[in-house]
Every structure is written in structure tokens, then in C-alpha cells.
Amino acid sequence: MIDTRRLHTLRAVADHGTVTAAAAALFVTPSAVSQQLNSLEQETGHRLVERGARGVRLTPAGEILLGHTNAVLAQLERAEADLAAYGSGATGTVTVASFATGIALVVAPAVAHCGRTAPGITIQVRDSEGDASLPMVLSRQVDVAVAVEYRGAPADDPRLTHVSLYAEPFDAVVPASHRLAGAESVPLAELARDTWVGPFPGNPCHDVVVIACEAAGFQPRYAHSSDDFRAVVALAAAGAGVALVPRSALRGMDLAGVAVRPLHAVAPTRRVFAAVRRGAEDHPLIRPVLGALGAAARTWDPAPSEPSAG
Template identity: 80%
Template sequence: MIEARRLHILRAVADHGTVTAAAAALYLTPSAVSQQLAALEQETGHKLVERGAKGVRLTPAGEILLRHTNAVLAQLERAEAELAAYSTGAAGTVTLASFATGINLVVGPALAGLGRTAPGIRVRVLDAEGDASLPMVLDRQVDIAVAVEYRGAPGADDPRLSRVPLYEEPFDAVLPVLHRLAGAERVALEELAKDTWIGPYPGNPCHDVVVLACEHAGFQPQFEHSSDDFRAVVALAQAGAGVALVPRSALHGMDLTDVAVRPVDSVAPTRKVFAAVRHGAEEHPLLRPVLDALGAAAAR
């Protein structure tokens, strides 16, 4: 008989690429993870992982088991959801991870709505960038992620996750007030090819959006200054340190003196935001109201 908790460990090792990283995500020791993998190999009668200099990879037998693992764990999530609905209804705690602007734009309003419609649900919010929040869902550290599409993100058809689209927003060009294009109504990205750039660190989903937009315009942006805080990005632009692309909602409420904020000509880079839960958990009586509240807040 294969134990479900060992399947969860197998998937974590596949997701993180090393026993050490999987152990950290699961709050286990590396030796405990290795022991559970060895026990799973005994249960199945197959070698499931191979260790190399750069980490761990699944064997062909391990890949077969991983495909079934995604289906089994999703079905267990559905079973938990139905049992929760049968026994208790909507009363308990949900942990949600979101990037800062998502908290401002949809999570906060959603919590206010839940306070009126589902007062038995308590939501605990963690500030986490989109590239961090999705692994947190898969590792069961949080129940819901509000995340951003980025290069390398799990796709919409990923069998491990279920998604709820929330909103899309364009990025605007932020230029020093004395920039040569500050007086233009709109800015073509290719005209900024030789400028110094300010932006988020590599790995931040917004960094990927900016780089991909510039690549489509035919150049690689030269980042001289880096910050994941868009207030700092705007402050650097105000100081004349360079140009930037910033999500429109992140500019709300900022002091925008000494910068020119202009829409991007042609197809603007866009941030696509969605909520995600583990596949099978989308109808859990605690999670469904939160997902619905997030969708309603985004629609408003």
C-alpha cells in the first residue's frame, strides 16, 4: 500500500530539485525525506529517484508515479473539501499569500466583504511575491496564492493547481521629468533601448514582464538599479537615475512629482493576476467563499 504522505514528498522533491530544498519546504530533515523516498521505493518495487551532482531527478518509473501522484493528491483535496462541507461548513482559518499590490487591490477589499458575508472565516495574509506564493501553495504552507503570470510559472493546465483569473493591468512608462520623451503622449518601448533602466530583481514576476516586453521591442533593458519596491523605483526615476515600467495600480497614491507617467505605445506589457489553490481544493467550504470574494473584489 502506497502512503499518500510519501507521494507528497515525492512531488516536493520533483518540484524543488534537491532533497535539501524539499525538506526545507516541508519542514522535515533531509534524512527524513531520504528515508521516506526509500520507503516509497520499497512500496512500489521501483527505483524512483537518481541523485547527481546538481540534485535529484526522477527515473522513468518516478515520472509515471508522479503523474498518478497529482491525480491522487487532487482527489484527496476533494475528499477533504466534501468532508469539511458535511461536518462544519464555513468556519475556520485560511492562509493566503499575495504580493503587496494584490493585497491593496483585491485581498483587502475581499476580506472586508467576507467580514459581512462569511464572518466565520478568518483569513491570515502573508506578503509574498508571485514566484514564491505558488510553491507555498504546493508545499501546503498556504491555502491560496494571489500570483502573477511569469516566465517559468506553472501553466493554466498544470494538474497540481486550479486557478481563478482576477484581473489584468498594463505597465506604464515612468520617466524623469526632464527626459527627452517626457512630453510625449505615449512612449514606444524601442525609443528607450539605450536608456538606463530601474526595475525589480530577476526572479520577480514583474521583472520578467518588463524584460519580455523589451525583448519584443527588439532590445535587452540595461538595469542599473534594482528594487522590488515600486516606491523606490519611482524615487530613483524622480532623481533622474533612469526609466522604468511600473504596473498602473502600483502608482496609485504615490507622489509622482518630477516624473512623467506615460502609457506604452502599441501592445503594452501587462500583468496578469490570478488566485490559485491546490487542484481539488477549489470547492472546500472555507476556500470557495474566499475565492469568490477575491473575484468580486477584482471585478469591482
């Protein structure tokens, strides 16, 4: 009989590539991870991992077991959901990880909505960048992730169920003294000669901007980096560079010193979704939270506000 706890360990090793990183994700010691892997190999009668100087990779047998692991763990999630529904236990805590703008736009309204419609559910919120929250769901650190599509992310991860929330364009943010500050819209290629301000590499928004600039025929020259869009706008206001910022991140922000303009033609888009472990979407605690997130997203109007002229 295969111990499902060891299947969690196998998946963590496959996700993170090293025993040390897998141990950190599982909140155990590296020796405990190695012991679990050794026990799993004894249970299955197959060598499942190969250790090298650069980390750990799965053997063909390990890859076969990993495929079954995803199905088994998803079925266990469904079993927990069915048992919780049978017990009608709509009382408990759901932990949601989201990036800051997502918290303001959909998570906080979802907290208020559940407070009115499902008072037995307590939502705990954790601030997490859009690319970091999905591993937190898979490692069971949180129940729900509000995340952003990003380059390199699998489009259809069999371990997760995705629920689309909203999509929004990026707007150009330029210093008020910029040559294009008075334009009705900004052709992206016209910013090729400028220095740029934006998120760090690895942030999903960084990827969206770089891909859009590449499509426009240039590589943005980043002079300053911050994952906080308030800092990005402040640096643009100081004349440090230009930026592309998701429209919702500009809502309620002090825009003195910058001009905010829509991009000419098709603008890059930030696509936001909620994700849970596959099989957990019908859990009586999680289902109302997903519904509340979707309801909040439907109230978001992505139409541009009055342009700022600094």
C-alpha cells in the first residue's frame, strides 16, 4: 500500500527540483524528504529519483507514478469535499493568497460578501506575488490563489482547477514632461528609446510587458525595478523612466507628475484567475469563496478613467 504522504513528497521534489527546496515547501527537514523517497521506492519496488550535482530528477518510473499521483491527490480532494458536504460543515477557515491589487479588487470584496452570505466562513488573506501563490496552493499552504498568467506557466496544469476572474489592459505611464504626455494614445514602439521602470524579472507583469515590447520590435531598457506599482509611478513622476501599469493598479493612486494614456492599437493584458487544487472546487467552504471572488470580479469596469495629465 502506497502512503499518500509520500506521494506529496514525490510531487514536491518534482516541482522544486531539489530535496532542500522540497523540504522547505513541505516544512520538513531534507533528511525527512530523503527518508520518504526511500520508503516510497521500497513500497513500489522501483527507483523513482536520480540525484545529481544540480538536484534531483524523476526516473521514467517516477514520472509514471507522478502522473498517478496527480489523479490520486485530486480524488482525495474530492473525497474531502464530499465528506464536508455530507456533514454540511460550512464553518471553517479558507486561506487565500493574492497579489496586492487582486486583494483590493476582488479578495477584500469577497471577504465582505462571505461575511454577509456565509458567516461561518472565515477568509484569511496572504499577500503574495502572482507567480508565487500557485506553488503555495500545491503545497497546501493556502487553499485558493488569485494569480496572473505568466510566461512559462502551464496552460492546463492537471493538479489545479482554474476559474477566470478578469482581464485588464496595461496603460502607459510617462512623466508629465514627456514628449507623448499630450497624446490621446501612445504607440508602444514610440517608447523604444526611453528608459523603463517596472517589476523585477519573474513577476508576471514583467513578462507581459517584455513580450509586448518584443512584439513592438524592441527590448525595454529597465533602469529601475520595483514590484510595487506605487513606487513605479513615483519614479515615473520623478522623470526616471516610463512604464506600463495594469489599469486596476492605478485606481485611487496619486498620479501627480505623470500622464496616464491608453496604448495605441491592442494593449497587453493582465489575465487574472483563481486556482484551487483539483477536486477541491466543490468543497463547501471553498465553493462560496470562489463564487464571491467571481461576483467581485464582475463588478470591475476596465474602461479607462479620465486620463491624468500630471
